[in-house]
Amino acid sequence: MSDEAPPERRRMVRPPSGGTAAGRGLGQKLKTADKRSLSSQQWIKRQLADPYSERARAEGWRSRAAFKLSEIDDRLGLIRKGSRVIDLGAAPGGWTEVALKRGAAAVAGVDLLPIVPIPGAVLIEADFTAPGVDQQLIDALGGPPDLVLSDMAHNTIGHRKTDHMKIIALIEIA
Ligand SMILES: C[S@@+](CC[C@H](N)C(=O)[O-])C[C@H]1O[C@@H](n2cnc3c(N)ncnc32)[C@H](O)[C@@H]1O
Known part of the structure; x- marks a missing residue:
């Protein structure tokens, strides 16, 4: 057996998942932000600053995509x-x-x-x-x-x- 220390194990960091309806509130996520990866913290900040995400929350849509999808339907009359x-x-x-x-x-x-x-x-x-x-x-x-x-x-x-x-x-x- 070798005396060498085992190679360092790397942890996989998942990208942030989208949407707010199914998960915890954004406010709750921020409390633990210091334990999150940088990209995850940046994603949460973007969501909070994003006017479409804010409008989606206010109007009761589960994702900001609602506005884009409504525009597609306006154009195509699906x-x-x-x-x-x-x-x-x-x-x-x-x-x-x-x-x-x-x-x-x-x-x-x-x-x-x-x-x-x-x-x-x-x-x-x-x-x-x-x-x-x-x-x-x-x-x-x-x-x-x-x-x-x-x-x-x-x-x-x-x-x-x-x-x-x-x-x-x-x-x-x-
Ligand atoms: C761009 S997202 C859909 C967004 C959604 N249409 C909306 O308006 O909120 C693409 C979705 O396709 C789903 N998907 C991919 N392959 C699939 C399959 N074979 N059967 C069912 N769903 C599938 C993925 O799980 C993913 O949720």
């Missing part, structure tokens, strides 16, 4: 009143919330990640590419959808060609 909508890659629920607030009659969403419930939506935690999940969504709506939204995206690895192919594969499946 969501019709009374329509049945499927939301693929739904977490944390931005599109689902926007669709319901804009008059969708029913929304069924799916994501690999759990989603804090949204009244009026059926949200399934599953891999959309698994057999039968598409039918589960249709059943949850009570019939075929009028609109299928897909925002599914895998965790990127930083290799542009691989990331591109993986995202195209999800779009084709959708």
Whole structure:
């Protein structure tokens, strides 16, 4: 056996997770900021200083993405009143919330990640590419959808060609 000291073990630091509805409040996070990584502290500061995040909290949206998604819908007129909508890659629920607030009659969403419930939506935690999940969504709506939204995206690895192919594969499946 060698007398050498074992190599130093490095701790993996997770990037900060997005959204506020599912987690602890931002105020609470700041109390422990001194124990957080620099990037995590910077993310919290940005959130507190960001007018869209503040507006989202004030208006009861679960993420600042609501404003961007509403603008997309203003331009494209996707969501019709009374329509049945499927939301693929739904977490944390931005599109689902926007669709319901804009008059969708029913929304069924799916994501690999759990989603804090949204009244009026059926949200399934599953891999959309698994057999039968598409039918589960249709059943949850009570019939075929009028609109299928897909925002599914895998965790990127930083290799542009691989990331591109993986995202195209999800779009084709959708
Ligand atoms: C950009 S985020 C979606 C944001 C969300 N549409 C919103 O408006 O709040 C992409 C999501 O796709 C989900 N996703 C990726 N692959 C998936 C799969 N095969 N089945 C279900 N969800 C998937 C990820 O878990 C991630 O939450």
